[in-house]
Amino acid sequence: MKKTALIFAFSAFIVSCNQSTKQQESTSDAQENTIETKDVKTEDTQASTEFNIENIPFSTADIGDFPFINLPKGLEARKGAIQKNFDVCFFPINGVMTPFEGKLYKANVTAVQGEEYSQRYFEKSMEDYLLSVGAVKVFDGEITKEEYERYNKQDPNKGASGDMGYWDQNMKFYVIRTKEKGNVYIQFTSNNAGGTLNVLQEEAFQQTITKVTADDIAKDLTEKGKSILYINFDVDKANITTEGKEVVTQIAEALQNDKSLKIAIEGHTDNTGDALHNKKLSDARANSVMNALITNGIDKSRVTAKGFGAEKPLVANDSEENKARNRRVELVKVN
CATH class of the missing domain: 3.30.1330.60 (OmpA-like domain)
Structure with missing residues (x-):
């Protein structure tokens, strides 16, 4: 009887060891899969933050004429909107405010008289329209305070109509790449009081100064x-x-x-x-x-x-x- 009990106990010990070994192997495999998954996610994240205009597909939509955006019904640009044939505007690329040059439109957006401004209405109208014409979202977030301090004095339109690009401000940045109109950069912000909109049609500078004779x-x-x-x-x-x-x-x-x-x-x-x-x-x-x-x-x-x-x-x-x-x-x- 004692001999039988001893054999049973020894067998149970071996089974327990085998199960423990399998659990350790299973845990190890799971850990390896988790690490591999994390590595993949990291690589995907890095890839998604890289910006190259050549990687943006061409839009075939008719986007109209500059500044290409008709504000949603019930909203309007405040007086003093900027429209220049050539200027510079800064857009967030990987959280870095990057200058692009060309034809520029900058405006503060508000509700028409008698209407209430809705942040959700403005943002959803903009995003749905931009996606419908083939725009690609490049950035949606905030820049750091350090980044703001680095670039803000380079912006000649700081403090003017349509100004954005502060460290505590969410910015949404889209690009429309077209064969007819070239590259169009659009960014906007909004809160419960109003919004701002920037549109730049990228163009190379053309010298027009000639010597007076x-x-x-x-x-x-x-x-x-x-x-x-x-x-x-x-x-x-x-x-x-x-x-x-x-x-x-x-x-x-x-x-x-x-x-x-x-x-x-x-x-x-x-x-x-x-x-x-x-x-x-x-x-x-x-x-x-x-x-x-x-x-x-x-x-x-x-x-x-x-x-x-x-x-x-x-x-x-x-x-x-x-x-x-x-x-x-x-x-x-x-x-």
Whole structure:
């Protein structure tokens, strides 16, 4: 009897050991699978955060014309929205605010009068529409405070309409890649008070500045009776910069080539700031040009100078581009 019990106990011990060994092997296998799974997830995560525009599929949808987004019904862009033919805008790539250049639209979004703003309505409208036209989501999250401090002073539109990219702000960033319209970058934010929207159509910079020549000035004066020039001065001063002096040299040459030519030099500004200050500044700048011409050998009887401030704009002062056009010097033929 004792012998039988001993054999039974020994057998049970062996079975127990075998089960323990199998459990350890099973646990080990499970651990190995878990590690392998984690490795795969890590690799997938890294792959998903890499951005290469060439990996974005082309959209065949008709996205319309710039800025490509009609706001949802009941929402509108607040006054002061930015629309520029060329500028820079920063977008979050892997949490790093990265500059892209091209045609830019930036706006603050609010509800139309009589309606209540809904964060969910704005975000869902935007996301559903963007996905419907083949946009690809690149980023959905916040940047770090360190990243904000690194880039924010590089952004020329910081604090203006449509501004975003703060460390405590969720940003959603999409890309539409098209063969006809090129690469279109769209990002937006929202809270329970309103939203912001940025749209950039990527374009390479094209230089449009050409050197003003004496022949150009003479041709304008003969055919149009005046020549519109953009002479550079020191900021808020009448001192002509080195680049500005090159233009003055060409004016002097045009006058030297035609000894009978007499001109009135008119200074103009945009409407930014105090009107009286602008008029005085434009007058001082016109006189600086006149004095520079006299120094270059032009008889003072052939030139006069007067400033008009913002009294005679070429175009409405309703954008930075138009204001730049209004900050000018005009040469008017007087004989």
